[in-house]
Amino acid sequence: xxxxxxxxxxxxxxxxxxxxxxxxxxxxxxxxxxxxxxxxxxxxxxxxxxxxxxxxxxxxxxxxxxxxxxxxxxxxxxxxxxxxxxxxxxxxxxxxxxxxxxxxxxxxxxxxxxxxxxxxxxxxxxxxxxxxxxxxxxxxxxxxxxxxxxxxxxxxxxxxxxxxxxxxxxxxxxxxxxxxxxxxxxxxxxxxxxxxxxxxxxxxxxxxxxxxxxxxxxxxxxxxxxxxxxxxxxxxxxxxxxxxxxxxxxxxxxxxxxx
Ligand SMILES: Nc1ncnc2c1ncn2[C@@H]1O[C@H](COP(=O)(O)OP(=O)(O)OP(=O)(O)O)[C@@H](O)[C@H]1O
Ligand SMILES: [Mg+2]
Numbered sequence: 019x020x021x022x023x024x025x026x027x028x029x030x031x032x033x034x035x036x037x038x039x040x041x042x043x044x045x046x047x048x049x050x051x052x053x054x055x056x057x058x059x060x061x062x063x064x065x066x067x068x069x070x071x072x073x074x075x076x077x078x079x080x081x082x083x084x085x086x087x088x089x090x091x092x093x094x095x096x097x098x099x100x101x102x103x104x105x106x107x108x109x110x111x112x113x114x115x116x117x118x119x120x121x122x123x124x125x126x127x128x129x130x131x132x133x134x135x136x137x138x139x140x141x142x143x144x145x146x147x148x149x150x151x152x153x154x155x156x157x158x159x160x161x162x163x164x165x166x167x168x169x170x171x172x173x174x175x176x177x178x179x180x181x182x183x184x185x186x187x188x189x190x191x192x193x194x195x196x197x198x199x200x201x202x203x204x205x206x207x208x209x210x211x212x213x214x215x216x217x218x219x220x221x222x223x224x225x226x227x228x229x230x231x232x233x234x235x236x237x238x239x240x241x242x243x244x245x246x247x248x249x250x251x252x253x254x255x256x257x258x259x260x261x262x263x264x265x266x267x268x269x270x271x272x273x274x275x276x277x
Pocket of ligand 2: 033034035057061146147148
């Protein structure tokens with residue numbers, strides 16, 4: 019397994035934060051990780067301090083059926099295929115295509131990087147999804163092998179999850195038999211907030227089989243780091259949030275070994 023979708027149709031739950039920082043933690047261990055920002059909001063790019071022109075993004079790569087020219091390397095071993103607002107129009111453009119669910123998958127299989135197949139050059143490809151269940155999301159799930167769901171420890175965290183899980187199963191049954199629910203992460207964990215315990219309890223009750231033991235604590239440092247265009251692991255490497263992303267990376271690799 020190397021292609022993972024970081025997905026939850028609920029907005030602001032920590033998809034981008036999880037994608038960037040787990041990728042960064044793995045890259046610090048020497049693994050080559052490519053983040054594909056598939057959200058027109060392009061938060062993964064700004065969170066990593068990468069700014070590109072609209073015509074240098076995923077949308078253009080999909081048009082040209084090759085992403086090599088658009089891949090950036092903001093940190094050693096950490097790569098990014100940036101997004102742009104142009105992706106908003108993609109849904110409509112894809113609507114009438116025959117293989118409209120496979121556009122992203124075909125980009126990944128056809129592209130190469132530095133003289134190698136894209137899929138063999140990188141150890142991991144992490145796709146940061148937009149907050150929706152749309153044709154773009156279907157493309158992401160069709161192109162992925164594993165699904166990782168961030169849960170925000172806030173009101174209604176579990177609402178909509180059954181729809182997401184059903185969507186994953188539907189894509190598995192139709193377009194992508196190798197798709198697997200791989201993990202779930204509790205984000206913005208705040209032990210001073212009773213609600214956090216209730217959400218954690220509920221999540222354990224229903225999703226024990228995929229929930230990671232590591233939780234990501236809540237801290238203003240996370241948004242602070244993002245506003246400086248940095249992963250928290252670079253902004254404050256010894257912060258408890260950075261430590262928890264490092265443990266999550268360990269847990270992620272261990273689970274992968276066992277799967
Ligand atoms: N552990 C944390 N502690 C405090 N704030 C956090 C934490 N993780 C994320 N945030 C903040 O919460 C907000 C939402 O996070 P993020 O952008 O990662 O969510 P998202 O699910 O990608 O959002 P969207 O659905 O808009 O793509 C951001 O401002 C981010 O800085
Ligand atoms: Mg996001």
